[in-house]
Amino acid sequence: MGAEAGTEEIPLARPVLGEEEERAILEVLRSGQLSLGPRVPAFEQAFAARLGAAHASAVSSGTAGLHLALRAVGVSDGDEVVTSPFSFVASANAAVFERARPVFADIDPVTLNLDPSAAAAAVTDRTTAILPVHIFGYPADLPAFERLGLPIVEDACEALGAVHADGVAVGARGNPAVFGFYANKQLTTGEGGMVTLGDAALKERIDSERNQGRAPDMGWLDHDRLGFNYRLSDLACAIGLAQLERLDGLLAARARVAARYAEALAGIEGLGLPCPDTGGDVRGWFVYVVQVPHGHDRDDVLRALREHGIQSKPYLPAIHLMSFYRETFGHREGEFPVCEDVAARSVALPFFPEMTDGQVERVAQGLARVLGQG
Numbered sequence: 001m002g003a004e005a006g007t008e009e010i011p012l013a014r015p016v017l018g019e020e021e022e023r024a025i026l027e028v029l030r031s032g033q034l035s036l037g038p039r040v041p042a043f044e045q046a047f048a049a050r051l052g053a054a055h056a057s058a059v060s061s062g063t064a065g066l067h068l069a070l071r072a073v074g075v076s077d078g079d080e081v082v083t084s085p086f087s088f089v090a091s092a093n094a095a096v097f098e099r100a101r102p103v104f105a106d107i108d109p110v111t112l113n114l115d116p117s118a119a120a121a122a123v124t125d126r127t128t129a130i131l132p133v134h135i136f137g138y139p140a141d142l143p144a145f146e147r148l149g150l151p152i153v154e155d156a157c158e159a160l161g162a163v164h165a166d167g168v169a170v171g172a173r174g175n176p177a178v179f180g181f182y183a184n185k186q187l188t189t190g191e192g193g194m195v196t197l198g199d200a201a202l203k204e205r206i207d208s209e210r211n212q213g214r215a216p217d218m219g220w221l222d223h224d225r226l227g228f229n230y231r232l233s234d235l236a237c238a239i240g241l242a243q244l245e246r247l248d249g250l251l252a253a254r255a256r257v258a259a260r261y262a263e264a265l266a267g268i269e270g271l272g273l274p275c276p277d278t279g280g281d282v283r284g285w286f287v288y289v290v291q292v293p294h295g296h297d298r299d300d301v302l303r304a305l306r307e308h309g310i311q312s313k314p315y316l317p318a319i320h321l322m323s324f325y326r327e328t329f330g331h332r333e334g335e336f337p338v339c340e341d342v343a344a345r346s347v348a349l350p351f352f353p354e355m356t357d358g359q360v361e362r363v364a365q366g367l368a369r370v371l372g373q374g
């Protein structure tokens, strides 16, 4: 319960799951084949077809997918991977897993995605990959990154449903692109992920490395390369197939809630809103993140929202300023000023497909009041 009598706390996120998912789970349970079964390729093929990608490999999480995708494009010990400091920590961690160095470059102040010219300036002769992130579901400027001529891995964990200005779906350009299916995502399998790819040989490598390094035609006991257990179960893939069936509705509902927010928050002076779609790019709505006006303490805003019965989160913190990154790589404040300013003011508001207009209104009024404008 919030402080306002009789009002339910508004959660940050809530998945939409129904009878289709229940039926799909029961079918798998009754089949007795809970892993390494037919739902895995079925989910991969349906997902790839939905995006227009040539191939897809299901994995146990977005993080696992990023790790395998970076290995697949050849990132290894001592390499550098140019990426965004304004992301979920897993995109940078995936490079560290391979003892490569994530080299950060600042973000575009409008889209909040990695700035292509800053990324270009960060490239050295040790750079083996660029890892742009489609942050908050807004398409990163892939044509600009592709002009750099280096292997690319796309972090599309937040960007299911997004489309580039040239009409190609995010994840269908042929670069390995990684999606995440955690419970707050556009499509969820509880935990899970998918790597979409244009190259059959890379899919074969990822399929092997997610399964302990086993070659497709080998028995259990022979492993011809180092691998991991990054498999996605048939139970998870069955949920994923059911969620894919309802994906159009889920994406449309998220876009509707975002449009309501844009109207309801438009009058708050100094508040930074998610950028509208421009130049033909289409956002795949994942979260609704605003930046509090300069001069307000973001953490005070979070506390005050809680007192109004509104869940919110400081999303996202700058990766380079996290303790591990400061201590391991010597990062300090001031290196990426756009990212640091945005990260220090960011607040994720409640956002989920079944959010009502009334709930959006309550959040907007609560935020206005907290900022002294209500």
Ligand SMILES: Cc1ncc(COP(=O)(O)O)c(C=O)c1O
Pocket: 061, 062, 063, 064, 087, 088, 090, 091, 133, 155, 157, 158, 180, 181, 182, 192, 193
């Ligand atoms: C941008 C980004 N990258 C990577 C991940 C990691 O995905 P997962 O939680 O499925 O490992 C997430 C998920 O939260 C994300 O938002």
